[in-house]
Amino acid sequence: MSLASKLRYMSKPPRSSPNGDSTVFPMYSPPPPRKAVSSPEQHDIRARDRRRREGRKQIIWVRVKEILFRVPESFFLNIPLETLRVSPSQGLTADDPICLGGHTVAQFRYILDAFKSYPSLNTRLMTLDQILTIGELSIRYNLAVLMQWFLPVLEDLVLSPATPLRKSSNVVYIRLMQLAMRYKRKDLVASISSKWVSRMHWGELDPLSALLFADMYGLRDLLGHACYVYLMSAEERIRSSEPIDPKERLCPRQLTYIMAGYHSLRTYHRHLRLTPPDITAAPRCKDHTKCIAVWKFRWSAAMSRPCSLPDVDVLGHLVFIEQFLREDTLLKACLTPACKEAALKAVSEKRDMIARQLHHHFDL
Numbered sequence: 001m002s003l004a005s006k007l008r009y010m011s012k013p014p015r016s017s018p019n020g021d022s023t024v025f026p027m028y029s030p031p032p033p034r035k036a037v038s039s040p041e042q043h044d045i046r047a048r049d050r051r052r053r054e055g056r057k058q059i060i061w062v063r064v065k066e067i068l069f070r071v072p073e074s075f076f077l078n079i080p081l082e083t084l085r086v087s088p089s090q091g092l093t094a095d096d097p098i099c100l101g102g103h104t105v106a107q108f109r110y111i112l113d114a115f116k117s118y119p120s121l122n123t124r125l126m127t128l129d130q131i132l133t134i135g136e137l138s139i140r141y142n143l144a145v146l147m148q149w150f151l152p153v154l155e156d157l158v159l160s161p162a163t164p165l166r167k168s169s170n171v172v173y174i175r176l177m178q179l180a181m182r183y184k185r186k187d188l189v190a191s192i193s194s195k196w197v198s199r200m201h202w203g204e205l206d207p208l209s210a211l212l213f214a215d216m217y218g219l220r221d222l223l224g225h226a227c228y229v230y231l232m233s234a235e236e237r238i239r240s241s242e243p244i245d246p247k248e249r250l251c252p253r254q255l256t257y258i259m260a261g262y263h264s265l266r267t268y269h270r271h272l273r274l275t276p277p278d279i280t281a282a283p284r285c286k287d288h289t290k291c292i293a294v295w296k297f298r299w300s301a302a303m304s305r306p307c308s309l310p311d312v313d314v315l316g317h318l319v320f321i322e323q324f325l326r327e328d329t330l331l332k333a334c335l336t337p338a339c340k341e342a343a344l345k346a347v348s349e350k351r352d353m354i355a356r357q358l359h360h361h362f363d364l
Helices: 003-011 040-054 105-117 128-140 144-159 170-182 186-201 207-217 220-239 252-274 288-304 314-326 329-334 337-356
Strands: 059-064 067-072 098-100
Touching: 059 105, 067 105, 105 128, 105 144, 128 144, 128 170, 144 170, 144 186, 170 186, 170 207, 186 207, 186 220, 207 220, 207 252, 220 252, 252 288, 252 314, 288 314, 288 329, 288 337, 314 337, 329 337
Parallel strands: 059 098
Antiparallel strands: 059 067
């Protein structure tokens, strides 16, 4: 009999039996409710939610490599559990910790100590690696307070007159560049790139790391200078028909960049020998035609001087020529001081223009 039918019976008066006896039907009593059975996972979720509502702090067990850490639950506040690929119950006991990877035990200890110590953080007591690790992992784990704390630290590392980039390795340049890009700070990316380019041209840093990094992230200007510096080291091998990259670290596309630059810069050097930069007449120059004639003559003489630099090193040749012309007695005697200064400035500007447009020579 259905529940509705039983309820209708309960609302009617009792009927008499054929022999005159009244038959009383007992009132319907529904079965006692069953005790809800929940899975351990549901229980853990409810317990965790209850603790959050009550403001109690929960410790999450985390394993990095073979080391267990007790981590405040607030560390994972902005990280959906599904991104960590863990179940809601995982991490509640030491027997079933959340396993994290992609960093060393020491690196995780850096970020955990920083999280617990914030806002009492002092970069003077940290190594550069520790500072960069905190910045990197704060982004990875979306730790908003540490990300906010790290941004002015990053600015100081890049823009300060005492920047560590003066003496840092390629690895530090790569880490700082990645951080600047994650924060979408184009000004910091440009500053790091400029310092990286300078140290490559000074011969302090191997251009290969910058070449591979810039090609991966589409940083055209940095890639152009890295290709240029790399070409200077490979020019002799190219002339001797030897492998450009004996250790095979460059892909075919990158090798094409180098060969394109080799042929383009050699052609440009031949053009430069015959075409000195133009100079405008100084206000007090009485015979600018004479100045131009002397300028072209001395330019040709400077370009003909013996130089140990390869022809493809156009930037190096322009530095060499400018130094020669600055000390040239004939140029000093025949040009007005203003015209001579304008001529030397034209050489410098030509070098800067080529440096800005290196990517064209490498077909980037």
